[in-house]
Amino acid sequence: xxxxxxxxxxxxxxxxxxxxxxxxxxxxxxxxxxxxxxxxxxxxxxxxxxxxxxxxxxxxxxxxxxxxxxxxxxxxxxxxxxxxxxxxxxxxxxxxxxxxxxxxxxxxxxxxxxxxxxxxxxxxxxxxxxxxxxxxxxxxxxxxxxxxxxxxxxxxxxxxxxxxxxxxxxxxxxxxxxxxxxxxxxxxxxxxxxxxxxxxxxxxxxxxxxxxxxxxxxxxxxxxxxxxxxxxxxxxxxxxxxxxxxxxxxxxxxxxxxxxxxxxxxxxxxxxxxxxxxxxxxxxxxxxxxxxxxxxxxxxxxxxxxxxxxxxxxxxxxxxxxxxxxxxxxxxxxxxxxxxxxxxxxxxxxxxxxxxxxxxxxxxxxxxxxxxxxxxxxxxxxxxxxxxxxxxxxxxxxxxxxxxxxxxxxxxxx
Numbered sequence: 001x002x003x004x005x006x007x008x009x010x011x012x013x014x015x016x017x018x019x020x021x022x023x024x025x026x027x028x029x030x031x032x033x034x035x036x037x038x039x040x041x042x043x044x045x046x047x048x049x050x051x052x053x054x055x056x057x058x059x060x061x062x063x064x065x066x067x068x069x070x071x072x073x074x075x076x077x078x079x080x081x082x083x084x085x086x087x088x089x090x091x092x093x094x095x096x097x098x099x100x101x102x103x104x105x106x107x108x109x110x111x112x113x114x115x116x117x118x119x120x121x122x123x124x125x126x127x128x129x130x131x132x133x134x135x136x137x138x139x140x141x142x143x144x145x146x147x148x149x150x151x152x153x154x155x156x157x158x159x160x161x162x163x164x165x166x167x168x169x170x171x172x173x174x175x176x177x178x179x180x181x182x183x184x185x186x187x188x189x190x191x192x193x194x195x196x197x198x199x200x201x202x203x204x205x206x207x208x209x210x211x212x213x214x215x216x217x218x219x220x221x222x223x224x225x226x227x228x229x230x231x232x233x234x235x236x237x238x239x240x241x242x243x244x245x246x247x248x249x250x251x252x253x254x255x256x257x258x259x260x261x262x263x264x265x266x267x268x269x270x271x272x273x274x275x276x277x278x279x280x281x282x283x284x285x286x287x288x289x290x291x292x293x294x295x296x297x298x299x300x301x302x303x304x305x306x307x308x309x310x311x312x313x314x315x316x317x318x319x320x321x322x323x324x325x326x327x328x329x330x331x332x333x334x335x336x337x338x339x340x341x342x343x344x345x346x347x348x349x350x351x352x353x354x355x356x357x358x359x360x361x362x363x364x365x366x367x368x369x370x371x372x373x374x375x376x377x378x379x380x381x382x383x384x385x386x387x388x389x390x391x392x393x394x395x396x397x398x399x400x401x402x403x404x405x406x407x408x409x410x411x412x413x414x
Contacts, residue, residue, distance in 0.1 A: 052395050053323055055267055055280045055311075056153075056183065057260070059304070059330035061287030062131065064297060065350030066336060066368070069118055070099045076370040080337040084293060084344065094118075098363065103302035106309030107353070111362050115312060116355050117413040119387055120365040123349030123380025127332065131288070131346075134331040139182040141385050141404055152388055152403055153279050154186030159402035161190060161278070170276035171238055176263040181281050193238050197263040197282075245273040252317030253310045258303045260284040264311040272318045278396070287330060291341035304328075308355055321357035325395050325414065328353045329384065337374050349380035352387065354413050364413045386411060 071077050072088040073096065091099035092108045098118075100108050110116035126144045128134045140148030150158070153173060161172045171193035173184050184192050249269035255261040263282040270277065284304060289297050308326065315321050333350025349368060366381040386408035389400035394414050401407065 051278060051323075052325065052397070053271060053278055053280070054391060054396060055264075055282070055324060055326040057264075057304075057308070057326060057328045058181070058281070058283045059287050059300075059328055060135075060283055060285040061289070061330070062134075062332045062334060062346055063287045063330040063350055064289060064293065064344050065121075065333040067293075067297060068101055068104075068301060069120065069351045070101060071097060071367060071370065072099050073097045074370055077336075080370065080372075082338070083342060084338040094363065098367065101298065101301045103298045104305040107305040110309055110312060110355060114362060115357060115359060116353060117359040117362050117364055118351050118353060119382060119411065119413060120351050120363070121349045121368040121378065121381040122352050122365070122384050122387060123332070123378070124383055124385070125380075127348040127377070127380075129332060129346040129348075131331060136182060138329055138331055138384060140185075141388055143405075149185070150187050151181065151183035151185040153181075153183040153281075154190070155403040156279075156392060156396065156398055157184075157190045158186050158188055160396070160398050170241075172277065173279040173281065174267075174270065174275075174277050175281040176266060177281075177283050181283075183281060184279075191234055191238070193235070193242070193277075195239075195242060195266070197259045197266070242270065245269055245275070249273070251314050253314040255310050255314075256303065256306055258307065260303055261307040261310060264307050265314075268311055268314045268318070271315070271320055271324060289334070289343050290339070290345060291343040293338075293343040308353075312355060316357070325354065325356040325358070325391065327355075327387075327391065333378065335375060336368075336370055336372050336378060345375075348377040352384075354387075354391075356414070359414050361412045364411055382411070383408065390414065 066077065066081070067084065067086055070086050070091045072086070072091040072093070078085045086099075086101060090102045092102060092104060093099045094108065094111060100111075107116055111118070124137065124144060128137060128144050136148075137144055139151045141152035142148040157172050170191070172190045174193045174195070175181055175184060176195060176197050178194075178196070180192060180194055184190075186192075246266060246269050249265075249272065251265055251268065255265040260282065267280045267282060270280070284300065284307075286296065286300055311326065312321065315324055329352050330350055333347045334344035335347040337344075339345055364382075368378045368381070370378075372378065385404050385406060389404050389408040390410040390413065392398045392400045392403055393410050
């Protein structure tokens with residue numbers, strides 16, 4: 001590292017110190033005094049690095065729950081899926097009736113160690129089979145006949161992280177991917193940061209710098225301009241700080257090259273660096289298996305299993321295993337019966353996974369009732385909002401009534 005080269009600040013505090021010292025930030029000097037005044041008055045709090053963290057993993061496309069958590073002693077399962085069913089002898093058995101897909105060896109080890117809980121048959125009333133609409137329902141945590149303007153994580157941030165962005169020293173939530181998930185949409189502004197699963201963010205930084213330079217001509221008493229300057233500077237210092245963390249990170253587990261593994265590696269780096277962020281969001285795509293499902297689904301579950309296990313191992317090696325809870329979700333499951341294209345069509349309920357050192361009860365909820373006719377869907381037994389309410393109350397120490405419109409009794413997986 002060349003210490004003599006000017007370096008962009010990694011925190012707004014550092015930005016203020018460097019600005020006062022004149023270290024290459026003269027281009028932004030016209031708004032520095034207002035920024036300094038606000039930050040000093042806000043008495044920016046120190047990092048709360050011991051607080052609980054939630055990592056959400058979206059399985060986009062609609063995961064086939066019956067070939068993920070397999071009812072290998074149920075004859076009806078094999079009648080519904082004469083070609084796609086996982087043979088009983090290949091299932092990784094968890095108990096006398098339930099097992100995991102054979103490609104999920106690492107997750108089965110986590111389950112045996114009590115670090116993985118399976119919540120069975122999760123869905124919602126009056127299910128919608130559209131990818132877009134059902135994803136929206138899961139992300140806004142609303143009834144299927146309602147349209148929500150905010151996501152459940154956004155409402156959590158509104159309730160628990162209220163205050164103007166200048167009171168924060170890091171993002172409230174970070175997502176890996178091109179688009180901000182609807183889960184993070186809030187009614188009031190929050191510092192939500194996004195980044196790609198791979199590579200740097202220099203092009204984005206250059207764009208932010210250009211915008212900042214453009215705001216220099218606007219008076220500092222202009223409230224909108226001041227807010228814009230502040231937001232842009234937050235984005236810039238966060239980006240540089242994140243880049244610096246990622247470049248220096250030394251994982252203590254071997255991540256695969258696939259996108260999910262690399263996304264979780266980035267999340268581990270930011271958590272290990274003490275980032276104040278409470279919620280992270282990553283995505284694994286490809287679960288829309290209408291045809292030729294067997295090999296594709298096996299590969300996806302293998303990547304999921306390996307990536308989650310490596311992430312948990314890395315957290316444990318860094319002594320962070322008690323601080324992080326990881327939860328999967330998918331917009332819907334698949335139909336119980338296979339179709340004529342060796343695949344499965346859009347369905348309703350499916351299992352989800354909760355991983356962490358502090359999970360309890362490794363198998364939660366009722367297994368799906370497979371007494372269905374051709375093209376008939378499963379009936380859910382656990383509402384996904386009951387899972388969310390449990391996470392909010394028992395993990396995030398938040399009041400679910402401020403986030404979820406209906407009251408739910410907490411489950412016992414954490």
